[in-house]
Amino acid sequence: MNPAINTAVNAGMTPVATPFFFYMLAGLAVLSGLAVITRRNAVHSALALIVTLLSVAGLYLMLYAPFVAGVQIIVYAGGIMVLFLFVIMLVNIDRTLKERSFNHMWPIGLVASCLLLAMFMGAFSKGRALFVDRMIPLPEGSNTQMIADKLYGQAGRMGEYTFAFEIASLLLLVAILGAVIMTKKKI
Amino acid sequence: MTDITTLHYLVVAAALFILGVIGVLTRRNVVIVLMSIELILNAVNLNLVAFSRMWGNLHGQMFAIFIVVDAAAEAAAGLGILIAFFRNKETVNVDEIDLLKW
Amino acid sequence: MLTSFMSYLGSTMTPGQAGNQLWALIYVLIIFAGVSVAVICMNWIERKALAHFQIRLGPMRVGPHGLMQPFADALKLMLKEDIIPAEADQFVFWVAPLIGLLAAFTVYTVIPFGPSQAVSDMNIGILFMLGVSSLGVLGIVVAGWASNSHYPLMGALRSSAQMVSYEVAMGLAVVSAVLLTSLHGIGIYGVTGNGDTGTLSMIGIVQAQQEQHVWFIFKFFPLGLIAFVIFAIAMVAEVNRAPFDLAEAESELTAGFHTEYSGLRWSLFMLAEYAAMIAVSSIAVTLWLGGWVRPFPNLLQGTAWDFIFSLFPGLTFLGLAGVALLGTVRMPSHSFFKIQKIGLGVFGMLLGSLALLLLVIAIAGRSADMSLAARFNEGIGYVYWFVLKVAVFMYLFIWYRATWPRYRFDQLMSVGWKVLLPISLGVLMLTAVVGVLVK
């Protein structure tokens, strides 16, 4: 990608208060993520998860990935979460509300997760060199078009991800069939 | 404030990932376990998109899109299984999904 | 601040593109106010038009011909006690209307009222609009659940199932319109521009129609028309209006998801519903009806025609003023009607002076140079034609409501899945095939 073009395209878009928005969105994402796993009521969890998803979508926008952000909103927040809410309302949560919401193994799980976190942090601090401290600006304006090129190819050639795309559609088909068969009372 | 670097995003993603893992490991309600998996997938996505920006190519974003597709499939199948399970056992608790332990 | 205020004035980009936060904020405020006014107007027009469909008069008491009725209602709703059921989930109950409202209003950031009359032009405009407008259903679902009552819960379940099934057909119809934008590369982004890239940007879509000299509704007749009709049906389902108003079917579920709501919170639902109606109509107008483009931009070209079409806004308001003044004349000459008569007269005068102002701008701005008046005139034209096209949809919403019975839940689903979805898939494929062949 030619950086010259990129700077030209992004010339008009000077990011504003980037750190502020980053910390706000990141904080929102993490806090509501915390709410997802701590709330007793599944609907509250789902609502918190929606907030997380939307803040992550905002982070994508800050990373100049508008198409991924759009997909995140339309598929995750609009589709999957409605499905989640639908199922939560379908299954009885009266009983689960009164019971323990964490299982017996929770200390072990917590410790394991903390270890994982420590490992991550170690990797980040040690491997600072690994993550190049740079941000190559991708052209935001033609993000969708470029992704489309990768997915479908252009001028008759197959794109890099065309095959994967087809496989993904197959995966979705299988998931649809599985879900239908699973939920049908009488087949 | 300093500039936001890739590492910042990675830390956020790591936090979300850990939250997701904790949720998967400790919660009893299958629905919330599934939601925690979504958290994990989102953390991965965030990493991928951040790397995509770091390297200045689109592969990360492509992977993120495929992961979203995968998440949709996972949610549909997972919730389908959950409903089928709930129909038979009247519970959504992971602890009680123990038929194979016999 | 002043410099950023002034610097944008000469710009031909949207504030978002120009990176001008001040003007973006101003546009947001203008749009917020405009939509609120539009909702108020829509409220009055719906009640009046529906009443006349049904051989009633509609509101007549508050103000001349009930013109002040929406304000009276708003006041009443604000003063009403805000009841939260004791067993309800307080926080979720409180937040639910806001979700719908936020979703409905966020959509407006990318609606192009003109080539530069939008808050921002997003590269993923249409995707963003569809995504955010589909978030509105979360408010409904959550409201139904939080009310902790059977009828709202059923309304919520109906709404979510309905949304999921209509979103698909809607999305496919939109895709077939987006496909059309790729036919003659418009190349405004020029980066990958080998001429056959389409666009998801709302402004780009309208510009594609401008460039191809055809509204997409007439493109590849009847393919464009069919896609448009599918969208027009699906959008009614999307905003829960009759005959798809199952989520709030008053004869079945008393009031559906907002059974337990009252006062201000209930009015927020209404506000969100009407805002969403305008938003989806705007999508339809942008995708198929040429957005801000005036009718026959190519057939009737030239400055003379431009001038004639630029008179339309003024003439419309002149007509409205005429109707109002005629109403003043026709009002019975009884002392009881005196105040109403004066009120209607003043209203007519206001409309008339607005009309005169618009006409003056139209005449002053007829020259093709880039004087402020000319630019202003141009902008008014864009917004006028856009709003007029949206208004047609708004009228259709009322018309549907007066004409049709309500669908049953399973019929609604079968229409969505068995009729609209296959047709939209077929249209999409045919559009692609025809597009390739034309090329």
Add this chain to the structure above:
Amino acid sequence: MSSPVNDKTLPNAVSNLDLEAPDKPYLDSNELIINMGPQHPATHGVLRVILKLDGEKVLGTECVIGYLHRGVEKIAENRTYTMFNPYVDRMDYCAAVSNGLGYCEAVEKLMNVEAPARAQYIRVILTELNRIASHQLWLGTHALDIGAMTPLFYTFRDREEILKIFEKYCGARLTTHAFRIGGCQYETYAGFEKDVTNFLTFFAPKIDEYETLLTTNRIWLERTKNVGVISAKDAIALGVTGPVLRASGVKWDIRKALPYANYSKFDFEIPIGTNGDTYDRYLVRMMEMRQSMRIIEQAVGGIPEGPIMGKVPKVIKPPVGEIYHSIEAPKGELGYFIVSDGSTQPYRVRVRPPSFVNLQALDIMVRGALVADVVAVIGTIDIVLGEVDR
């Protein structure tokens, strides 16, 4: 399906629901119990229907009635025959004239007197006008239940014309108390015939207007066809009468079968349906309106001269005995069973209200249907709670 609603305090009545147990616990084995009414927009008053739902599917219903019970039958035992006459108007207030006709004829039969021919004709005209008015009210509210708002206002506009005739005739619009035992309360006013003929010419195109709105409306067809089907056998077994029975294909109309009040003199047809679904009931009622117009047309042209009151004593004292007399009210067979002990007050009056009997068919009609069908079926049965509860 569940909600955080506390389902533990179920109404007692639900325990009577005889529902076949599902063969295995379903996802929604904790069925939703919904109280539709007594305050609900589509239950036509204060009917309370307890619905047992599986999702949106109706597993069973139970009607709880009595919220409008005023003890009309008991009141009758403490009133003289004449005094009780206005009370019957309050049962089916949408068809008050028919109620009065049934009661008056029953008492006349008990006393063995007959109303003079002129009175008979006036009775027929008013009763048939009232049948049209009742059907209009049914059509408007039924369409509103199904979601079509507009027909309601159209039918009410035209019903107004009928009510105006009633008002001119007897001063009351709704609870008319138009007839007396032995004849009519009032002589017709000047121009009565003209008003009625005018109404007929006015109303003929209006029925077509209703039909344009609904009869071929796609959504209307989908909402009403094969909804709330009841077979002729079931209908007869449940004692269902009126348009609901006729829509199932049974040609039973008391006006023809057991003619009363001169109906044998008029030429009209009994419209019947074939499928017994909501759409057929709709069509039958629409055709009945046209037939009623035919009857009125014949009657108004041939009102004979003469007295309007038969020879009845000032104090009505029927001989000891009992009588059952039934008429074809707009909603079905309206019967009065009167036991006289020879005094001025009836010993017992028992009303056989068509709405009450027809309401029994609700459960059979809506089982396995959806919630939206319940309101459609309640509408199509055409109940008036004043009559159900009495």
